[in-house]
Amino acid sequence: MGNLITYSRPNTSIYDIHPNLKTLTNWLREDIVKLYKNYIFYISKNFYISRSELRRISRHTSLEGIEEVIFTYFLKPQFKRINIMELLAGIITYAFLDWEKKIALGIQIFDFDGSKNLTEDEFFIMAKCFTYGISIMTLGNSADNEVIKFLSQSVFADRSEMTINELIMWIRHNKILYDIFQYNSPSIIKCEKIKNTRFCNLERKTVDLKKPTSYHRRIKSSFESKREENFSVIIDSKIVTKNDMILIKRRFDEISDNGYVVVENMFKILKTAGYKFEDGLNQGSNKKISFYDFLMMLFKNATRNQISRLLKFVGMGEVRRASMDDEIMEKKKKIVDPKLVSTYKMMFEKYDANKDGRVNLKELKNALKNTFTEKAIENLFEKFNKEKSEGLDLKEFVKMYAPENLEFP
Known part of the structure; x- marks a missing residue:
């Protein structure tokens, strides 16, 4: 860093x-x-x-x-x-x-x-x-x-x-x-044990194999319990904890009908529980949705990976309904902030040394050689070079920086 x-x-x-x-x-x-x-x-x-x-x-x-x-x-x-x-x-x-x-x-x-x-x-x-x-x-x-x-x-x-x-x-x-x-790494981190002292006092003992062996059961500390309660996923700088998810799932189960709830009813019951929502959510819909779909709606900027991790907090695997999921992901797409567009363009022009309108692998390596390994740069170039051309165009270049749900105009 x-x-x-x-x-x-x-x-x-x-x-x-x-x-x-x-x-x-x-x-x-x-x-x-x-x-x-x-x-x-x-x-x-x-x-x-x-x-x-x-x-x-x-x-x-x-x-x-x-x-x-x-x-x-x-x-x-x-x-x-x-x-x-x-x-x-x-x-x-x-x-x-x-x-x-x-x-x-x-x-x-x-x-x-x-x-x-x-x-x-x-x-x-x-x-x-x-x-x-x-x-x-x-x-x-x-x-x-x-x-x-x-x-x-x-x-x-x-x-x-x-x-x-x-x-x-x-x-x-x-x-x-x-x-x-x-920096500040200790020069000596291991203490040598004195030789020939480990076994010097051992005595012969007869072991009764019929005698039941007792095992010590480790008790979870209060810190571990507290930390586990606050396991979280960070979505748009908002901390969504395991406890939050347990509350949401409990409320969902209270009013669900075969695993589905009416959107409007779900928002109402969460409001009653004191849960606060972001602006722009369609809270008045009469559509019936699953718990997975509700999370996709509630956390509109979450990635699929983040939703999957939230589901694990309540003991659920990722249950995906393709049509609903893809529909929501499509709605999630946002246009890149105009203030960033000019910044990306300036960086692109700086990296594009030969001014041919593309950043090729050699130019990318030259620009990032002091920051990343050669292998990492090659992997990055391969991932975002969708057209498999000799270089990244401006849109592909921006995709390296922008989150997956952002679209470049």
Whole structure:
């Protein structure tokens, strides 16, 4: 993520932490986990937290007493809050931990749906938070969301999920990222055991094979239970938790007739339960739909993968009715924001070195050589080169950045 950050000050890099934020370095794993657990217990349903909430989750952690300093640097003026995930990402980057343990901790925190893997949207949020967290701690300038989105799509060009081992290998082959996470890595992480002491006190024992063996049953901790309740899928920056889904499914089952409900009745009963909806939803329809179709309507910008993960929260597999699903997906398509169109065009013209109206593989490799591996660029080019021509046209180029439900005019 280091090549997604630029600096206006000379002789400054991702290793130059601001003196006022030095207290966020050299944390141990247990310190980070304590802060994260406090967040899960006391907040959990929002990434953006207030001053008072920061003070609450900082109790008995290394942040206690310096909350005002942290709030000043990590503040998002438009929200008047800080993003706790950006703070955690910055702390993990400069923690006193082996680099692989930093990655494992990152996946644990950003694995919102509890699958133990990262999906593309989770990876995007993680990459964004690490980029922003590092840039805040070093007073750098973070790349735009569109660039980070491009990174996510390139990484997931040939996969739907990323395991911890795949993430470790991906970072290991990216020198800049590897060097960043090596920061503050302990030089000695293993303690040698004294030889010949392990078995010196062993005695011969007679084992009664007829005697029943007792097993210790592990009890789920209160933290694990709380975290499981708040497993979530992030849709358009909105956190949809497992508890939310259980509530929606319960209300659906109360009024369903053979697995179908009238749209108007479903919205009414959810309103009564205090559930809030986005503007633009057709809440007065008399059409009968399934639970899957209702989720497609309720979360209009969700991908099929996100809907599938929401269904898993309530013990359902993906039950798809093609006609309804395709109809909704078609309605979901939106036109790219006009403000972004000019940005995409400028990037396209910059990448199109020979000005032939297409970005060929060589030009794409040249433009992205400092950001992605050659193999990743080739996979990305192959995925979006729909016409199998010698280069990407403007529309194909934009598709690399825009979500799947956006259409370029």
